[in-house]
Amino acid sequence: FVLGAVLMHSIYAGTNGCLRPIVGVPGNDSFYHVKMAAMMPQVGLLREFPWLQFCYFTDEGQSFISHHYGFHVLLSPFVQLSHWLTGDYLPGGRWAICTFFGLMLVLLDRLLVAARMPWRWLWLPVFVLLPFQFFTRHAFIRAIAPSLVLMMLILLLMFRRRPVWTALAIAAYVLLYMGGVIFGPLLVGAYVFAIVISSQDRRAAFRLALWGAVGWTVGVLAHPYRDGMWGFLKLQVFGTGLSPDIPVGQEWKPYNDLWWFAQMSGVVLGVWAAAVLARLRLGKPANAEELALLLINVVFFVLTLKARRFIEYWPMFCGLSAAY
Numbered sequence: 001f002v003l004g005a006v007l008m009h010s011i012y013a014g015t016n017g018c019l020r021p022i023v024g025v026p027g028n029d030s031f032y033h034v035k036m037a038a039m040m041p042q043v044g045l046l047r048e049f050p051w052l053q054f055c056y057f058t059d060e061g062q063s064f065i066s067h068h069y070g071f072h073v074l075l076s077p078f079v080q081l082s083h084w085l086t087g088d089y090l091p092g093g094r095w096a097i098c099t100f101f102g103l104m105l106v107l108l109d110r111l112l113v114a115a116r117m118p119w120r121w122l123w124l125p126v127f128v129l130l131p132f133q134f135f136t137r138h139a140f141i142r143a144i145a146p147s148l149v150l151m152m153l154i155l156l157l158m159f160r161r162r163p164v165w166t167a168l169a170i171a172a173y174v175l176l177y178m179g180g181v182i183f184g185p186l187l188v189g190a191y192v193f194a195i196v197i198s199s200q201d202r203r204a205a206f207r208l209a210l211w212g213a214v215g216w217t218v219g220v221l222a223h224p225y226r227d228g229m230w231g232f233l234k235l236q237v238f239g240t241g242l243s244p245d246i247p248v249g250q251e252w253k254p255y256n257d258l259w260w261f262a263q264m265s266g267v268v269l270g271v272w273a274a275a276v277l278a279r280l281r282l283g284k285p286a287n288a289e290e291l292a293l294l295l296i297n298v299v300f301f302v303l304t305l306k307a308r309r310f311i312e313y314w315p316m317f318c319g320l321s322a323a324y
Contacts, residue, residue, distance in 0.1 A: 004105030005098040011139050012094050025090050030141035034093040037075035045069060045224050065225045065232040067178030071143035093141035100145035101138060107152035114159050115324055123323050129267040130315040137312040143177040144312045150176060151183060158191050159289050163208045167215030174219025188212035194291035251309035268318050275322040290324045297321040
């Protein structure tokens with residue numbers, strides 16, 4: 001945890017040494033999320049968003065859908081404490097992301113322990129050498145880090161065959177970030193499929209799928225913005241995301257230079273390729289965990305080639321797939 005938190009702290013600090021409140025936060029969205037978390041105790045859950053009454057989204061009506069409301073709930077104690085100590089909300093956003101990034105490394109370690117992996121500390125240098133855009137994306141005050149933390153927690157609980165706890169984690173993920181509506185079933189589906197084709201305990205696969213569906217349903221039904229969820233996801237993911245009909249931000253565009261992308265991702269791609277070749281030489285059938293991580297890695301790699309924003313997730317799954 002300390003390694004992860006200090007690493008993210010050093011990214012914020014840069015060459016300035018000790019962080020001070022005047023450093024600020026990176027990116028435009030960071031200010032939105034900090035402000036929403038700061039406002040939450042006073043305004044609660046917004047149903048309209050008058051500050052952007054003329055934007056593209058209001059073509060669908062004035063109803064406001066906060067797909068990050070759970071993230072704002074998590075962020076709120078950090079920014080309130082920061083305001084009380086420093087008079088500024090922004091340092092609290094950095095403290096929160098450092099905390100979530102530390103938790104990410106804890107989950108990485110636990111996933112390596114779950115596989116009884118020898119010399120697991122040797123994977124830390126591989127983590128530090130992930131593509132630099134993985135780290136710069138995680139430095140934004142956004143739901144990226146806690147989203148990845150919950151995905152890794154879901155994987156850990158599934159690999160340890162804890163279906164009820166998996167259901168609770170999936171429900172929490174949907175409430176934290178509406179992307180969990182899509183990513184939660186993706187993770188469970190990949191693992192259930194891997195169990196079935198690896199001829200392991202299919203009864204366990206059915207039980208996991210059932211509990212995963214229960215957790216997902218509870219998360220959706222408990223979501224305060226559930227009435228507009230499907231329309232929003234359609235607009236967010238396809239209308240302005242994967243198949244936009246309007247100009248969109250750079251994060252939804254593919255990498256123009258694949259050679260540059262390959263160089264940036266060279267370490268983790270090289271390690272993964274070497275691991276696959278070594279695994280093939282062993283000749284032993286792959287277990288469900290290996291197959292699931294391989295499938296998840298491929299899916300997020302394809303998404304990353306489609307939209308560069310998924311660089312915030314894919315390198316972690318690529319590294320885990322290599323390790324397993």
